[in-house]
Amino acid sequence: MLSIGWFSTGRDQAARDLLQVVYRSICSGEIPESEISFVFCSRNRGESTESDLFAEIVDSFKLPLVTFSSATFQAERREKGLQEERKGRSKLIQQWRRDYDREVMRRLGEYDIHLYVLAGYMLIVGEEMCQKYDLINLHPALPGGPKGSWQEVIWQLLENRASEAGAMIHLVTPELDQGPPLTFCRFSLRGEDFDPLWQDLEKKLQVRPLHEVREQEGETNLLFRKIRRQELAQEFPLIVTTIGALARGEIAIKNKQVVTSRGEVLQGGYDLTEKIGQKSMINISH
Known part of the structure; x- marks a missing residue:
């Protein structure tokens, strides 16, 4: 039985949808021999309101919910004298994050977990937690692709006139979005659905630079929105298929490396593009 610890900040609909998709996939047997042993919310x-809605979902599934506010913890640390100053501010931030992680691990000490999933968890995990736990995270880009939030990724794709995009599941390390990839899937940014939108963007760029298009249109830009919809159509199947592959032993995490069923180190991640295709497992309105 693959025991899963689920980490989230529960800040939006996507966090709720992702938990529901994985939970239902476990119940249906699509993800075999697995269980979510607890849900942790920061x-x-x-x-x-959003995280309360997330908690309601967890309660409806009768899953243990552990909550520990990172915002309250940080505020309390400040009151105890850890005031952020210009000089040494970075060190103080590292201190409270380290101490927060330690308290989280203490509170979760009773659970025997094989896999920890970060799903909309809005905190950077420190080195100690990365060493202790096998943590995986969803990132909306291919291995070696753009870093940062999904918004930043898409704008980088536009800036680079990228011909393809995708999503990956990677091991979490203290270096943001740079852990070894477990799995990934890719999709084309060209063809009849995309080409007219690229042409429209190019016309706009003849008049003003991309940063002005970004400032003026933001997430309402049609090409931006199209890429985001395609990403979402890939991300939910990717995380379900990845956890399923781990549960079946197709891949495994050993000594902070991704290995195949034969014990060979898997370089570059397991390509799940064919398994996932272009299907969407859940209708999400954005």
Whole structure:
């Protein structure tokens, strides 16, 4: 039985949708021999409407919910004298994050977990937690592709006139979005659905630079929105298929490396493009 620890900040609909998709895939047997042993949320009940809705979903699934507010913890540390100053600010930030991680690990000590999934977890995990836990994270880009938030990734794709995009699941390391990839899938940014939108963008760029298009249109830009919809259509199947592959032993995490069923180190990740195709497992309105 693959035991899963689920980490989220529960800040939006996508966080709720992702938990529901994986939970239902476990119940249906699409992800075999697995269970979500607990859900950890970095916001307390009553802290925000969105995270309260997330907690309601967890409760409806009768899953253990552990909450510990990172915002409250940071505020309390400041009151105890860890005021952020210009000089040494980076060190102080590292201190409270390290101490927060340690308290999280203490609170989760009773659970025996094989795999920890970061799913909309809005904190950078420190070195100690990365060493102790096998943590995986969803990133909306191919291995070696753009870093940062999904918004930043898409704008980089536009800036680079990228011909393809995708998503990956990677091992979490203290270096943001740079851990070894477990799995990935790719999709084309060319063809009849995309070409007219690229042509429209090029016309706009003849008049003003991309940063002005970004400032003026933001996420309403049609090409931006098209790429985001395609990413979402890949991300949910990718995480379900990845956890399923781990549960079946097709791949495994050993000594912070991704290995095949034969124990060979898997370089560059497991390509799941064919398995996932272009299907969407959930209708999400954005």
